[in-house]
Amino acid sequence: MKISMFHLMPYRDLPDDFERRYHSVWVDPPYFELADSEKIGQYYNWTFDELIHAARCGMDGICVNEHHQNAYGMMPSPDLMGSVLARATNGMKTAVVQMGMTLPTTVPPIRVAEEYGMIDCISGGRMVAGMPLGTPMDVNLCYGISPAEHRERYYEAHDLIMKAWSARETFAWNGKYFKLPMVNPWPRPIQQPHPPVWIPGSGSLSTWDFAAKHDHCYCYLSYWGHHSGKQVVDGFWEFVSKNGLDPNPYRVGFLQLVAVSESDAQAEKDYYRHVRYFYDKCLHVPPEYISSSGNQDYRSLVNSIKNINPEIGKLTEELKHWKFSEFVKRGFVIAGSPATVRDHLMDAVKGLRVGNLMVLLHIGSMPHDLTIKNIELFSREVMPHFRSVWDDQWENRWWPKRLLDKPATGVTRSANGEARASK
Amino acid sequence: MPEERTLNLWHGAVKPTVKVAGSGAPLVFLHSGFGPLWEAFLDNLARDFTVYAPSHPGTGPNDVDGIRAIDDWWDLVLYYYELLDALGLKAPMLVGHSFGGMVAAEVAATDPARVSKLALIAPFGLWRDDAPIPLISTLPTPEVARRIFHPADHPASRLVFPNRNDTDAVIRITWAQNCANKFIWPIPDKGLKKRMHRISAPTLIVWGAKDGLIPPVYAEDFKRGIKNARVEIVDNASHMAPLERPETVAGIIARFLKS
Numbered sequence: 163m164k165i166s167m168f169h170l171m172p173y174r175d176l177p178d179d180f181e182r183r184y185h186s187v188w189v190d191p192p193y194f195e196l197a198d199s200e201k202i203g204q205y206y207n208w209t210f211d212e213l214i215h216a217a218r219c220g221m222d223g224i225c226v227n228e229h230h231q232n233a234y235g236m237m238p239s240p241d242l243m244g245s246v247l248a249r250a251t252n253g254m255k256t257a258v259v260q261m262g263m264t265l266p267t268t269v270p271p272i273r274v275a276e277e278y279g280m281i282d283c284i285s286g287g288r289m290v291a292g293m294p295l296g297t298p299m300d301v302n303l304c305y306g307i308s309p310a311e312h313r314e315r316y317y318e319a320h321d322l323i324m325k326a327w328s329a330r331e332t333f334a335w336n337g338k339y340f341k342l343p344m345v346n347p348w349p350r351p352i353q354q355p356h357p358p359v360w361i362p363g364s365g366s367l368s369t370w371d372f373a374a375k376h377d378h379c380y381c382y383l384s385y386w387g388h389h390s391g392k393q394v395v396d397g398f399w400e401f402v403s404k405n406g407l408d409p410n411p412y413r414v415g416f417l418q419l420v421a422v423s424e425s426d427a428q429a430e431k432d433y434y435r436h437v438r439y440f441y442d443k444c445l446h447v448p449p450e451y452i453s454s455s456g457n458q459d460y461r462s463l464v465n466s467i468k469n470i471n472p473e474i475g476k477l478t479e480e481l482k483h484w485k486f487s488e489f490v491k492r493g494f495v496i497a498g499s500p501a502t503v504r505d506h507l508m509d510a511v512k513g514l515r516v517g518n519l520m521v522l523l524h525i526g527s528m529p530h531d532l533t534i535k536n537i538e539l540f541s542r543e544v545m546p547h548f549r550s551v552w553d554d555q556w557e558n559r560w561w562p563k564r565l566l567d568k569p570a571t572g573v574t575r576s577a578n579g580e581a582r583a584s585k
Numbered sequence: 586m587p588e589e590r591t592l593n594l595w596h597g598a599v600k601p602t603v604k605v606a607g608s609g610a611p612l613v614f615l616h617s618g619f620g621p622l623w624e625a626f627l628d629n630l631a632r633d634f635t636v637y638a639p640s641h642p643g644t645g646p647n648d649v650d651g652i653r654a655i656d657d658w659w660d661l662v663l664y665y666y667e668l669l670d671a672l673g674l675k676a677p678m679l680v681g682h683s684f685g686g687m688v689a690a691e692v693a694a695t696d697p698a699r700v701s702k703l704a705l706i707a708p709f710g711l712w713r714d715d716a717p718i719p720l721i722s723t724l725p726t727p728e729v730a731r732r733i734f735h736p737a738d739h740p741a742s743r744l745v746f747p748n749r750n751d752t753d754a755v756i757r758i759t760w761a762q763n764c765a766n767k768f769i770w771p772i773p774d775k776g777l778k779k780r781m782h783r784i785s786a787p788t789l790i791v792w793g794a795k796d797g798l799i800p801p802v803y804a805e806d807f808k809r810g811i812k813n814a815r816v817e818i819v820d821n822a823s824h825m826a827p828l829e830r831p832e833t834v835a836g837i838i839a840r841f842l843k844s
Contacts (some may be wrong), residue, residue: 304770310763463760468756486623
């Protein structure tokens with residue numbers, strides 16, 4: 163299987179009483195009250211160092227994503243990040259996973275085709291092309307796209323990008339939202355006919371349909387852990403089976419918080435306050451923002467209003483009082499000694515049937531040194547045990563082909579990989 | 586009880602329900618973003634006029650897909666021309682509330698001959714940087730209630746904030762808001778300020794003094810921009826004035842329309 167390190171690039175020094183004093187971590191947190199651009203410059207550089215270190219330690223991939231006006235996710239342009247990462251990891255067996263440019267807000271969307279083309283060329287064909295729909299906060303509130311147009315713009319942008327990558331001749335695009343007289347992007351990706359496409363989703367049927375129809379990898383990006391995520395992922399596998407698709411585990415990506423230390427007790431000492439910071443501050447978003455969108459079609463709206471899960475609201479309240487052991491027991495965070503993490507993560511991977519795992523190894527306020535420790539322990543003590551999972555039966559059709567020949571083998575070998583000049 | 590007609594418009598893609606009641610000169614009422622509601626306000630108007638109250642595309646009981654057929658603001662304006670034609674109304678009086686007021690003003694500005702008299706109740710459509718209008722759906726319900734009803738727990742607020750267990754009503758009202766948001770989002774200024782000088786119909790602008798959604802300062806901007814306009818401020822009422830003080834608001838409008 164493939165395991166990639168995900169990084170959100172959060173602000174690491176929000177005040178202790180942030181969630182009591184401020185309305186939201188996203189959209190309207192007051193910058194000049196809360197943030198220091200000098201510090202943020204340091205965070206960016208740590209973030210690069212952490213992801214590049216993960217690559218050197220043999221992680222299969224490194225992931226960045228896009229958010230706007232967000233104190234827990236400060237990568238408004240994932241391609242600026244991905245470009246640096248692609249250059250810095252040349253010569254390594256690491257995928258650059260762009261999770262990625264938000265399609266409905268990148269105008270015109272051939273910008274995604276072009277920039278992903280650049281990153282794939284810079285990286286020597288190691289890029290994964292994430293194609294997110296984007297959240298209501300990013301797309302509707304920060305970037306002003308009408309919720310009613312959100313999904314339509316997404317589908318149109320996707321179709322345009324896929325055509326722009328593969329068309330042999332310049333073409334005209336007369337779409338509903340985008341009109342371009344002469345489409346012919348330079349450069350095109352090295353990976354042909356196109357880089358692997360991953361579709362982040364949150365369990366909606368229309369996204370399953372979309373991923374299945376185009377044979378893309380479906381990624382469930384949740385911060386609620388593998389127990390809570392199982393219902394959604396099981397639903398996806400049921401959908402796959404009903405639609406006659408093969409149950410290839412690499413069809414599914416999943417995000418999991420992971421924290422490794424010398425022992426279970428040390429893990430609590432190392433990570434509890436950062437886990438608290440993540441759930442208390444980074445996820446401090448008013449429910450109106452999340453549900454404001456109206457980007458659902460009528461049937462999805464009816465479905466979500468009739469099936470409101472009161473457990474979720476309850477859980478949000480309860481976890482304010484959870485001890486570290488509760489986060490671990492409920493699978494929100496897989497944490498502990500290498501042996502504990504191996505066991506729990508193996509259960510999660512097998513239970514979910516996930517082939518493309520993403521692990522959040524930097525959590526909330528974690529300082530640089532602790533992040534490096536987590537990366538090293540994970541890649542040295544945990545990851546090697548997962549190398550061969552699924553590969554006896556299944557091919558990862560959603561991974562850069564050039565990286566499949568010889569799988570990376572851990573810290574000693576790939577630490578030699580130095581950046582080479584791209585051709 | 587009003588009579589109900591379902592029309593087939595926009596090449597069959599939009600099927601609004603039009604409620605019709607009363608007798609006298611024709612009056613078309615365009616509802617707010619909370620969807621079509623036939624309440625005391627319209628009963629009052631129906632004493633003096635033949636009231637036609639169409640559902641906005643997507644909000645009628647047989648029309649959930651109607652909203653998908655109207656892509657943008659100009660589609661919507663043309664659609665309303667088509668609706669007036671289908672009802673056989675040459676130059677009716679046009680009354681619009683909130684989002685419906687924004688539509689009514691645009692119809693009267695783009696084709697002045699279609700409207701004999703115009704009454705706008707707390708319409709969207711203009712923008713002031715010193716009085717920005719928030720997006721309702723980004724606010725918690727209690728705050729919305731405080732901004733649009735006076736007092737916030739006015740009995741009529743139940744019409745737009747149904748009990749959570751009444752899922753049919755929650756779905757109906759949420760969907761109606763989505764259907765209006767398609768044209769309000771992200772800023773309800775579609776350029777009316779450039780066109781409002783074209784409105785030739787005598788115009789009444791009605792505003793609840795306590796409106797916390799679109800503050801009454803906007804009433805003056807409408808008055809300044811429309812040739813033949815005057816303003817009536819309704820005391821002890823907020824944004825939902827036609828629901829809060831139905832007899833008073835209907836009385837003000839009826840007097841204007843009959844004058």
